[in-house]
Structures are given as structure tokens and as C-alpha cells.
Amino acid sequence: MCQGLELLPVTCLERVKELKARLGHFLLKQELNLMGLSNKSGKLKAEDALMWNTSFQNLLSHKDGLCIFQAFLISEHSEENIAFYLACEDYKNTKTSSKLCSKAKIIYEEFIDNDAPREVNLDHETKCITKKNMVQPTASCFELAQSKIYTLMEKDCYPRFLKSTLYMELSRQTKP
Known part of the structure; x- marks a missing residue:
């Protein structure tokens, strides 16, 4: 899977x-x-x-x-959009910081990284901000990227x- x-x-x-x-x-x-x-x-x-x-x-x-x-x-x-959105929703509900780090890495590598297998359509600036957030992942580190994908799905x-x-x-x- x-x-x-x-x-x-x-x-x-x-x-x-x-x-x-x-x-x-x-x-x-x-x-x-x-x-x-x-x-x-x-x-x-x-x-x-x-x-x-x-x-x-x-x-x-x-x-x-x-x-x-x-x-x-x-x-x-274009199922990667909803998969990313739902992964972010799950991520925001993660309680422990150790799980935050591992989940953040999985989400980033799956959806945001340049060679991501299910790369979502994000602008360069959003990708850079999200990459900086990965240094010390918090519950809100994907907030901007998730918001952009939500808007993309809502408008398109x-x-x-x-x-x-x-x-x-x-x-x-x-x-x-």
C-alpha cells in the first residue's frame, strides 16, 4: 500500500x-x-x-x-489532493511530538518533496515555507500547504x- x-x-x-x-x-x-x-x-x-x-x-x-x-x-x-488534505487533518490530531516528526516526514516525502510520488501542486514559496517548517515540525507546519490545496479543490x-x-x-x- x-x-x-x-x-x-x-x-x-x-x-x-x-x-x-x-x-x-x-x-x-x-x-x-x-x-x-x-x-x-x-x-x-x-x-x-x-x-x-x-x-x-x-x-x-x-x-x-x-x-x-x-x-x-x-x-x-488528482486523488493526491484529497489524500494530502486528509493526511494533514490526521497529522494535526497527533498528540506526541515524536509521532509528529515521523508523520511530518512521511507527508512531506509523499506529497511535497520535488520527487514525491504523489506530489501536490504547490507554488515554490509554499514549498519553501513548508520545508523550513520541517526543521522542527509542529501541529501547524502543513497549515499553509493544506490551505492552498483546500482552496485548489474548492475552486477547481x-x-x-x-x-x-x-x-x-x-x-x-x-x-x-
């Missing part, structure tokens, strides 16, 4: 992996049913899916919304998600 992926919730990761292989040309209704998110299954409430279009934060704070957004990003080959990925077949079909199925 890739470093960083283990930071995602296991059930969501399983759903995302399942979708990754299938999202392409299969019928969307079948995909949603496989995830257990079809309105017919009763697991997803109409108001939940419809609330996701009111704010990006509403989408991310809902378990199923987050999983569907992750699947969308995988289909667009989220509007595309709301226009995607995936979301349109889901919201159509869940309308009261």
Missing part, C-alpha cells in the same frame, strides 16, 4: 479502491449501488446529497460525500464534481 493511503479511513479507502477500477464506462447507478449509496438502498438521505452542493465543507464533512468526492478525484487522476475540483455525471446522477436519484 502506498504511504499516505493508510491515513484514509479503512471503509472509505475500500470504497474508493472498488470504484477506482469501475468508474470508467460502467453505469453510474450500478456504481452507486455497489457503494451502498443509492437512494433505493435507503442509506443515503436525499438532503445529504443535495446539501453537498451548498458548500465544499458540507461535502467533506459527510462520510459518504467524502468517499464519492475521492472517487471523483481518482477518476480525474469541487465545481467540476458538482457538474459531473457522478454527482448529477446521485442528486437526481435522491431528489425527494
